[in-house]
Amino acid sequence: MKTLQDYIDKLNALNFKDMYNGDFFLTWEKTDEELEAVFTVADALRFMRENNISTKVFESGLGISLFRDNSTRTRFSFASACNLLGLEVQDLDEGKSQIAHGETVRETANMISFMADVIGIRDDMYIGKGNKYMHDVVDAVTEGNKAGILEQKPTLVNLQCDIDHPTQCMADMLHIIHEFGGVENLKGKKLAMTWAYSPSYGKPLSVPQGVIGLMTRFGMDVVLAHPEGYEVMPEVEEVAKKNAAASGGSYRRVNSMEEAFKDADIVYPKSWAPFAAMEKRTDLYGNGDFDGIKALEKELLAQNAQHKDWACTEELMKTTKDGKALYLHCLPADITGVSCETGEVDASVFDRYRDPLYKEASYKPYIIAAMIFLAKFQNPQEILKKLEERNTPRILK
C-alpha cells in the first residue's frame, strides 16, 4: 500500500461494526472481516507513524495494565500502543494496592476505571481463571457505565489468558502476511506449530492454542506436533478443525516434530506445559497444596527431560520447504548453548532469524493499538482520514 486511502478503502469493504464499544478476548470470537480490520488498522497506524503523522486520538485518558505475571515484551507493547493513541498507562500493581481480601472484581474494576479507556490484562497462569476474570472485569465496567458511574466503558484487551494470546498471535500472523506478500498467498502453505524441549516447565498454553485457533483461518495446512501427554485444550482443537474446514485448509495433530517440519513453510517450535498438568496445578494452588505443587513440578521436569530431542535444529530446518521455512517465536526463546544447555532451538538457527523475529515482535504494539482503535471509533475510516488531514507531526519538523 502506498497511501492512507488504500487502507481506508480496504476498511470500507469490511464489516466490523460489532467491534465498536466491544472487547477483545479470543480471536475465534471475531469474524474474518473483523480480524482483517485489525490487521488493516495496524498497518495504517504503522504507515502513519513511519510518515511522522501523529495518531494521537485521545487528549486525555488512562490505559490500565494489570500483569499477573512478569512481562517485558507485552508490557512495553501495551505502553507503546497506549502512548501512540494518547493514553497514559497506569499500572495496577496488586502488591502496592489495597485490594481487600474478598473485595469483588466488580469493585476494583470500577474503582480504577473512572477515566480508563482501556484495560489490558495478562492473566495466564491458571486454567479456567484468566479468561473468566477478564469477562468479570468487562461485566463490571459495563454495569458501571450503564449505572452512570463511569462516563465511558473501557475496552478490554486480552494481553494473554489461559486460553488465547490474541495480541501475540495476531502480531505473528501480520508478520506472516507481510513475509508472504499478502493473505492471498497463504492458501496451501504448511505451518508447523510444534512443542520443543525447554529446561523450564509450566510455560503457558496460550501461544500454541492461539496459533492453531487463528492460523487455521487462512487456508493453510496447520499441523500441531507434540509428544504424547502434551495435549492442549480439546475445545481449542475443535475450533481449529472448524476453522480449517471453513477456510479450505487443514488441521491435524501428530506426535512427531520431523513430520511437522517436513516441507513446512512456517515453523513455530516452542515449549508448553501439558494442559492436564496445568489444570491439576490450578487445583493444587486452589487448595494451597504446596507439597503437591512441588511434586508436580518435579514430575513435569522429568517428563520434559524425556523429550530433549524435540528441538529446532539445523538438520530439522533443512527438511522444511527449500530449507528456508519462516521461523517464528513469541520470545524469549530457550536457545541451546546460549540461555540454557539444551533448549528449543539451535543458536545458529535463532541467529539467522533474528531480524525477522524482532520484526514479528514489532507488530504487537500496532495490533494492540488497532484493537483499541476499533473499539473506540464507530467510523475508524473517518478518524484515519481526519488524522491525515490534521497532519500533526509526531516529531516536530
Add this chain to the structure above:
Amino acid sequence: MKTLQDYIDKLNALNFKDMYNGDFFLTWEKTDEELEAVFTVADALRFMRENNISTKVFESGLGISLFRDNSTRTRFSFASACNLLGLEVQDLDEGKSQIAHGETVRETANMISFMADVIGIRDDMYIGKGNKYMHDVVDAVTEGNKAGILEQKPTLVNLQCDIDHPTQCMADMLHIIHEFGGVENLKGKKLAMTWAYSPSYGKPLSVPQGVIGLMTRFGMDVVLAHPEGYEVMPEVEEVAKKNAAASGGSYRRVNSMEEAFKDADIVYPKSWAPFAAMEKRTDLYGNGDFDGIKALEKELLAQNAQHKDWACTEELMKTTKDGKALYLHCLPADITGVSCETGEVDASVFDRYRDPLYKEASYKPYIIAAMIFLAKFQNPQEILKKLEERNTPRILK
C-alpha cells in the same frame, strides 16, 4: 446545570481568590465559598468530560505522588485527575529512591519538584506526623520557588493525613449534594458518622474526623457515634462544634449506634482506631519498641472484638429515615460474610447501595482536579471559558 456558563456564573458569585497558588491541607482551613468553588469546578470538569471537551490545561508538567501506605482508589484518582489536566504522574517510590538517612525534607522536596506542578501525599499512619510532613514539603518548595530554584511552586494536595482526608470527604459531600438535589436541601438532615466493627485494627481516623469537620458546615444534624474509648482528636470535635453553630446545624457525640441511626438521612458506618491508641503507637514506632507495638495490636483487637454488635445491619437500616438512609463508605468496606466473618456492614445492605457507593467514589478524581485547577489559575472562570471555546475533543470525533 445545563451549560458551562451556569458553572462559570456560580463561580463568579464566589470569593476564592486566596486559593490561587495555595495548597489544600484541611477542609476547615478553607472558607465556605472556597469549598463551594471546589465543588463547582469539579462539576464543571465532569460536565466537560461528559461532553467530550478536553480540559487539558498543561502541555507538560509532573504530578508527583507519594504514598506512604498502600492505595488503589486514591492512587488511581490522583492519576486520573492529573491526566485529565495534562500532567504526567511520577511516583516517588521511597523504596526505589536514594533518600539518604537524615536527608532533609527540604532537599527531597526540591529535588523532585523542578518540573512538578502538583504534589499529592498520603501519609496517614502516624499521629502528629502526616500533616506536619506536608507542611514541611510546602515550606520547602515555597522557599525553593522564591530562591529561583523552582520555576513554579507545586501545589500540595493532601491525599490523606493523620487529621483529615479532604479529597475523600469532599467527594462524599459532593455525592450527598447531588443525591439530595443541592446544598440548599441539606438543612436539618441527620447524618450519622458511626464507628463499626472490623476484624482489622488501626484504621485511620482521618475519615471520621474529615466527615465531622466538613459535614457540619451545611446545616445538618451530625451525630458521631462510637463505643467508649474510640474517641477522635478533640481539636477536630471542636471544629465540628463551631461549624455546626455557624451553619445552623448541630453536632453531638453518642455512644450508641442505634441512637445515631434513628431517623438518619445519611449513615457512614466505618471502623477506626482510638485516637489515644494511635498516638501511643506513633510513640512506640518512634522508640522502635516492636514488642510494645505487638502488645498494643493484641490489646486493640481484643477491644474491637467487644463491639462486634456495632454493625450496619438490615435491622438498623430499617430504623433510618423511611428505612432508606443514604449509605456512605470510603471503600473498601469490611462486609460480613464476604470480606470477613463479621464486619462493618451486612452483605445485603452493601449490595443494595453498590451503585451509589461507586458513584460516590467517582467524584474523587474531579475533586482532586478541581483543587489543582483552583490553585493554578487566578481566574478559573476565564480558563473554563477558553477550554469551551477551544473545544478540543477528548476523544477525536
Add this chain to the structure above:
Amino acid sequence: MKTLQDYIDKLNALNFKDMYNGDFFLTWEKTDEELEAVFTVADALRFMRENNISTKVFESGLGISLFRDNSTRTRFSFASACNLLGLEVQDLDEGKSQIAHGETVRETANMISFMADVIGIRDDMYIGKGNKYMHDVVDAVTEGNKAGILEQKPTLVNLQCDIDHPTQCMADMLHIIHEFGGVENLKGKKLAMTWAYSPSYGKPLSVPQGVIGLMTRFGMDVVLAHPEGYEVMPEVEEVAKKNAAASGGSYRRVNSMEEAFKDADIVYPKSWAPFAAMEKRTDLYGNGDFDGIKALEKELLAQNAQHKDWACTEELMKTTKDGKALYLHCLPADITGVSCETGEVDASVFDRYRDPLYKEASYKPYIIAAMIFLAKFQNPQEILKKLEERNTPRILK
C-alpha cells in the same frame, strides 16, 4: 540573554552537526562546540519554560529508563526532561520483567524500543561494565533501525556509568558558568575536586572522573585531591591532562585537601571508592565470591576511617578564595551531625550553600532535555524558532 533569538544566534555559530542521531556517552567524546551547544539548548529550554512557552516537540513516543541502582534525583530529572519534550517515561524495571537468563542485550534493547525515542541508563556499579552495556544497547538499536525493525533509532543518554556521569557534570558546569557570569570568566579559576570522608563505602567514581574530564576544558586550574589509595581511573586522568593542555589551564593531583582548597574558587568535596578496589569488587561479584565481598567491604570501611580528617569544614572553607569558594555537590551529601556522625561537610557550610546546591541540581533536567533535543533534530535552531512562533502556553492562560 534576553530573547530566544540570542540562543539561536549562539547555536548558529557552533558546529554540532555530528550530534544529530547520535548518543551521549562521555563528555570527552564531544567537541567543545558540541558541549557548548548542549549548554545553549539547555538554557534556551529553560528560558522558554520560564516564559510559559511549551517545548513539546513529540506528540507521542517513549523515554525508556533503566536504573540499575537506586535513584531519586536522576530518575526525576530524566522524567522531567522527557515530559518537557512530550515523551512518556516507561521504566524497565528488571525485577518485573521477563528478561531470560542469557537473553542477549540485543534482544531486550529491541523489544523495548519499538516506540522509544530515548533510552536513559544508569549503570555505575561495576567497573568495565556500565559504559560497555550502554554501547551494546546502542549497537543493538542501531542494527534494529537499519533492519527496519525500529522506525527510529532511540538516542542513548548516559545517566551515570562506571566512567563518567555526564548529565551531572554538565549540570554542575552550567551552574558554574552561570555563577561566574559566563565561560569567558573561568580562565585561571581554581577548581578543587577532592575526596572527603563518608561512613559509607563504595560510592561511584563517575563524579570525580566526570568532573576532571569535563572541567579541565575551560582553562581552569583543576586539582584532584585524595588520600593515597583512592586513585581514579588512569585513562581519565590522561584525558584531564590533555584537556588542560589544550584549554590553557592545568591539571594536577595532590594528596592534601588543604593544598587543594587553598585559594580555590570552586570546591567539590565528595567521597568515592578507590578504583582498584571497585575493580576487585567487580571481579568478586563476577565470581559470586560473597565472602570476598564482605571482607573487601570491611577493609574499605577501615581504610576510609583513617581519613576522617578529609572533611569540608568551616576552617577549610576559610582558606578558599576570599573564604567564599563556590561549594558543589551532586547530592545527597553526608553532612556531619545531620546524616551521619562524621561526614563530607560541616552542617553550617552545607546550610550556607543550600540554595546554590539546589540550583546546581535544577540544571540537570534541562541538560538531559538538551542532549535529547540535539540528537533528534538536524536543525535545532529552526525547531526552537518554530516553538516560539507556535507559542503554545505550557500552562493555559
